[in-house]
Amino acid sequence: MxxxxxxxxxxxxxxxxxxxxxxxxxxxxxxxxxxxxxxxxxxxxxxxxxxxxxxxxxxxxxxxxxxxxxxGEPVSRIKGRREFYGREFQVGPGVLDPRPDTEVLVDACLARLPRGGRLLDLGAGSGCILLSVLAERSDASGVGIDISETALAIAQTNAQDICPGERVAFYLADWTRRDWTDCVSGSAFDIVVSNPPYIPSADIADLGRDVRSFDPLLALDGGRDGLDAYRRIVSAAPGLVCPGGWLIFEVGIGQAGDVTALVAAAGFSDLGALRDLTGRRRAVIGRRPESRG
Ligand SMILES: C[S@@+](CC[C@H](N)C(=O)[O-])C[C@H]1O[C@@H](n2cnc3c(N)ncnc32)[C@H](O)[C@@H]1O
Structure with missing residues (x-):
């Protein structure tokens, strides 16, 4: 036998x-x-x-x-790739694994970016938001900023695959520093988009093992109430968004109200919240008023 x-x-x-x-x-x-x-x-x-x-x-x-x-390692990390907005992005240690819910930000940008528009992505990570928008819109250009050199290296690699050429640049900067906007000084963008770290520090220990052990803390920890990064970014936003342009944030569960209030207090109007695939308020948007006169 x-x-x-x-x-x-x-x-x-x-x-x-x-x-x-x-x-x-x-x-x-x-x-x-x-x-x-x-x-x-x-x-x-x-x-x-x-x-x-x-x-x-x-x-x-x-x-x-x-x-x-x-x-407990997610399949995407084992493969080293994740599909996002119909394209494959490389992921690796030190960069957030892009989530399907974040695709709502890409839709929000595409619906508001004018012809030839410029986009700034704060906390670009793998570059999934910025590169997805630029891949859909060959007339547009953009800049991605991140504090993590590892994330930026992966974003650059993704840019070579998804949006090769001169339309995209990535810079290392830390929005907790006073001079962080120097790398884009003199520029105003049609859209500033960000999916910042927004988990309250005390909640990190309760996250699932696939998140807690494999996504970098830098990409998750939003400080005591989860809103530290929003405060930093909002305070610089009026100098980064051109008149008539948009500020678009991803928000965590239950944060839409607080983040909308921060955006309103910075002088933005046309405020709104956009829902993700599960019906949750996932993005907050606000428009910088057109200058008068
Ligand atoms: C939630 S992740 C978002 C990554 C990517 N945009 C996405 O949606 O998958 C937040 C990103 O913000 C970056 N970040 C955290 N603190 C920062 C800071 N102080 N200045 C600049 N970037 C920061 C992290 O390195 C991380 O890549």
Whole structure:
């Protein structure tokens, strides 16, 4: 009798069991995603390959990925890529894994950016917001700012893939410093957009393991009430947004009212909140009034 050769279907079931025992929410889905990655096969092709015998090198790679997932690492981080607004962005340690809810900011920018418009993205991270807008709008240009050199390096790499050329620049700056706007001095932008860190410091410990252990603290911690970054950015915003231009913020759960009040106090009008895919108020917008006379 010939011994049963292990197939990919066997490996998939084994991985799925391992992930379920580790408390992963959708074990079979995640095991399939990782196997697709290892075999370079889409989901349709994966089904055709399931009865193929495994190769040792590929099985080792798959097992290593499954072990990482079992330890809570998100699939996107294991793959090193995340789809956002229909494009693939590289992600890595030191940069926030872009979230689907943030796509509402891209829509908000696209709806308000004038022809030939200029966009400033504060806390650009992987560059997902800025680069998605510029990829949709070949007439537009923009600048991304971040305090993290690691994030900026990933944003630059993403720019080469998604928006190569001169339309985008990234600068290292820290909005807690008095001189932080020097890198864009003299410029006013049609839109200033930001998804800043907004989790209240005391809530960080309660975040899910996939966030707490793998997203950088710098991208999450919004200070005591979660609003530190909004205060900093809003105080500089009148000098960064051109008359008639827009300030667009992502906000955390329950923060829309407080952030709207900050934006209003800085003299912005046409205030509003935009909802994400789950119906939550996810973005706050305000317009700098046109100058009179
Ligand atoms: C929530 S992440 C957003 C990343 C990306 N825009 C996105 O939506 O996926 C916030 C970003 O703000 C950056 N950041 C945090 N503090 C900063 C500061 N003081 N000055 C500039 N950037 C800062 C972080 O490094 C991080 O990349």
């Amino acid at each position: 010939t011994a049963h050769k292990q197939t990919w279907l066997d490996a998939l079931h084994h991985a799925s069991r391992q992930l379920r025992e580790a408390g992963i929410e959708a074990p079979l889905r995640d095991a399939r995603l990782l196997l697709s990655e290892v075999l370079g096969a889409d989901s349709a092709r994966l089904i055709l390959m399931e009865t193929d015998p495994v190769s040792e090198a590929e099985l080792d790679r798959f097992s290593e990925m499954v072990t990482r997932r079992a330890a």
